[in-house]
Amino acid sequence: MLKFVVRRSALAVLAIVVVMFVLHIGVFYLGDPFASEDEKVVPPKVRDALRAKFGLDEPFHVRFLIYLKNLFTGDLGIDFDQRRPVADMLAATVPNSLLLAVLAIAISTVIGVVAGVVAAVWRDSFIDTLITTGAVVLMCIPLFVLATALRRQLTGLELFGTEIFPSLPRRFGEDVPRYKEVLLPAISLAAADLVFVARLMRTSMLEVLGADYLRTARAKGISERRVLFKHGVRNAIIPVVNHMGIAVGILMGGTVIVETIFQYNGVGFLFLRAILANNRPIIMGVTAYAAIVFIVVIALVDMLSAYLDPRIRLN
Structure with a gap:
């Protein structure tokens, strides 16, 4: 290793x-x-x-x-407009994009993996058909359409007198709690990604369920639950782990569409404003940051995959 x-x-x-x-x-x-x-x-x-x-x-x-x-060394130049170091501007937005990426991937992975396993275990049943049909319908909705619809329908939503999602556009000087600000953008990204996770997990789980080592485990008298979760899901989830790494690497670099629609102060929103203002130092800094983050995350995912599947280390 x-x-x-x-x-x-x-x-x-x-x-x-x-x-x-x-x-x-x-x-x-x-x-x-x-x-x-x-x-x-x-x-x-x-x-x-x-x-x-x-x-x-x-x-x-x-x-x-x-x-x-x-x-x-973190010296990315000086912003043309505010005369601030670009590194400081990235430092102020990267944690927001990281939180958004992690929350979106967590939601899509949990729901997608569960849906994929259920669809594979009850293959060709009504549940499988329902999950597959729902995934196809959701896949046909463009991300910007979904995000815009969520913004129009849910921003400013109140439940029992408590505001669940903050109103947009925000009033000047309005302080919004971090968990409220990130929730709708994360749901938008998760909805767009969980379809792929569910389909990927279902396909991978079906391949694993027909493997010889699962039949051997059943022949040894191991309970079906242990066969599915210890031997089945652990091996079937490897492609999903690889996808999670790629998705996190991309999302940490900023999501221009979602962050702009929800006015979320992340790397993607910063990048868009820099492009509109032709602010070259910020464009250069964000591009370099996104490339490095993506490469590092992919390397970490490969290492995690090698840990889960020792056969990968031999290749």
Whole structure:
């Protein structure tokens, strides 16, 4: 297991360097990232300072090394509008996107896994048909339509005089509890993802239920519940774990559509505002952060999969 972890970590580091190299070329060689454009005017002194910080007056290899050094030391430049460090702006939004990602994946995984197992165990029954039909219907609804519908119907909802979901748009200076603010965006993302989790778990569970080692376990007199959950679900859930890792890696990088619809102060909403304002330092910082997070999360998922299934370590 240790050799697998070391090998997978080395591949992750190599992938990060390669991705940063491509990003470096895209940002610094396809136009000046600090030039004034349209209504965005960058003062000459600020432009010169930024060019010096990122080594734009140095040879190519020196520029890239400076870029990596700044990146891994957390120096992502200064925001054009507020003159704040980009790292500080990311630090203020990353926890919000992380909370949203974890809650959405937790909801979709719990519901999706249970639905997939039930559909597989009672295959071709009314319950299986109901779950499959519901999944197909939900799959046909675009995410932005679902999120918009939830915003229109549920924001400002009160139950017994208590506001369940906060109203949108928010009033200036209104303080909303974190759990209320994140719940509707998380439900939107979870609804879009649990369909895939349920279908994936059902398919994987059906393959496992026909495996020889499950028939052997039953022949030994092991109870059906233990056969299903200890031997069946543990092996069938490996594809779901891989999907969870990919989904978390993507969601931690920000979800532009959902965060914008619900005015959620996450990385995706920050990225959209930076694009609309042509704020290059924030665009660069968010892109680099999202790429690194995705690569690291995928590496951790591979390690977890290898722990659950020792056969993966041998490949």
